[in-house]
Amino acid sequence: DRMAAAPTGPVSQGEMAPTPVAPTTGGKYQGDGSTSYNVVRGDTLSEISDKPQIYDDWTLWPLLYDANKQVIGRDPDLIRPGQQLAVPRDVTDDQAAAATKHAKRKRPPHLLNDGR
Numbered sequence: 001d002r003m004a005a006a007p008t009g010p011v012s013q014g015e016m017a018p019t020p021v022a023p024t025t026g027g028k029y030q031g032d033g034s035t036s037y038n039v040v041r042g043d044t045l046s047e048i049s050d051k052p053q054i055y056d057d058w059t060l061w062p063l064l065y066d067a068n069k070q071v072i073g074r075d076p077d078l079i080r081p082g083q084q085l086a087v088p089r090d091v092t093d094d095q096a097a098a099a100t101k102h103a104k105r106k107r108p109p110h111l112l113n114d115g116r
Contacts, residue, residue: 029055029063029091039083045076046103054087062099063088 032053039048045061048054055063065076068085072078079085 028093029060029096030089031055031087033089035087035089037085037087039079039081039085041081043079043081045079048085057100059100059103060091060096062102063091063095066099 031051034053037048037054045064046058049061049064050056050058061076064085064087065072067088068083071083071085
């Protein structure tokens with residue numbers, strides 16, 4: 001098995017942090033395979049989730065929140081620039097369905113950030 005090379009320098013905010021990832025056969029929730037994302041000003045969980053390299057589906061934002069509660073805190077609508085979020089890749093169809101159900105019950109948009 002070949003592994004991707006680890007990054008040698010800092011990762012720019014708002015970009016996927018390259019991480020060693022074993023080659024996969026694909027999957028709905030694999031995106032580009034990266035396992036972290038650095039928040040930039042104006043980002044929201046739903047917008048991050050909707051990025052093609054993440055899940056390409058805004059309704060999966062609860063997966064990001066659940067994986068990052070210790071980083072984000074109690075309010076999923078308040079994320080801060082510079083926060084590094086884990087991107088779960090071992091998502092089951094049941095977890096994705098539950099996330100979508102939750103996302104569609106919550107009032108959009110999830111646009112709050114602290115403005116930093």
